[in-house]
Amino acid sequence: MEEMKKDENLETQETVVEETVEATETVEAEVVEEGEVEIVDEKDEKIAALEQQAADNLDKYQRCLAEFDNFRKRTVKEKASMYDDGVRSTVEKLLMVIDNLERAVMVQEGKVDENDAFFKGVKMTLTQFQDVLRGIGVEEIKAVGEKFDPNLHAAVAHEDNEEYGENEVVLEMLKGYMYKEKVIRHSMVKVAN
Numbered sequence: 001m002e003e004m005k006k007d008e009n010l011e012t013q014e015t016v017v018e019e020t021v022e023a024t025e026t027v028e029a030e031v032v033e034e035g036e037v038e039i040v041d042e043k044d045e046k047i048a049a050l051e052q053q054a055a056d057n058l059d060k061y062q063r064c065l066a067e068f069d070n071f072r073k074r075t076v077k078e079k080a081s082m083y084d085d086g087v088r089s090t091v092e093k094l095l096m097v098i099d100n101l102e103r104a105v106m107v108q109e110g111k112v113d114e115n116d117a118f119f120k121g122v123k124m125t126l127t128q129f130q131d132v133l134r135g136i137g138v139e140e141i142k143a144v145g146e147k148f149d150p151n152l153h154a155a156v157a158h159e160d161n162e163e164y165g166e167n168e169v170v171l172e173m174l175k176g177y178m179y180k181e182k183v184i185r186h187s188m189v190k191v192a193n
Contacts, residue, residue: 101126141176154186164192
């Protein structure tokens with residue numbers, strides 16, 4: 001729609017310039033017949049000035065459209081960035097709740113009956129939280145068995161063990177999470193040397 005308006009405005013300006021040039025040529029022909037050379041020179045100067053003004057106005061118009069288009073694109077990008085920052089901030093606050101639910105389930109697994117209503121409720125709540133995180137695009141950072149990556153993992157301990165490869169993560173103490181290729185929280189890990 002905007003491009004159509006721009007095209008119509010350009011066509012209108014070009015039509016006005018063409019009509020001005022045609023009218024000037026007609027006046028010049030009449031003046032030449034009458035022998036009034038001075039009037040022709042003044043009219044030529046006026047036409048040249050009007051053509052220059054039309055070209056300047058067209059340039060300003062095109063620059064204004066380009067600036068507005070850039071502003072619109074920048075605003076869309078900023079809105080998306082603010083949304084992503086909001087999601088990361090909110091998820092970061094919820095991670096403590098998820099960590100506690102995971103600990104509760106891990107401690108009670110094998111100790112209580114799987115049909116215990118309270119245990120099932122806590123487990124279902126944890127599953128629901130994890131599903132919501134996946135639904136909005138939050139992913140767990142893989143740690144155990146992976147090569148240590150300081151961009152994803154925070155090494156809080158190391159172990160000399162020949163069973164593992166160099167700089168291999170052997171234990172995850174706290175899960176890390178990412179949202180759209182940005183780390184929300186690094187995985188706290190133990191690394192083998």
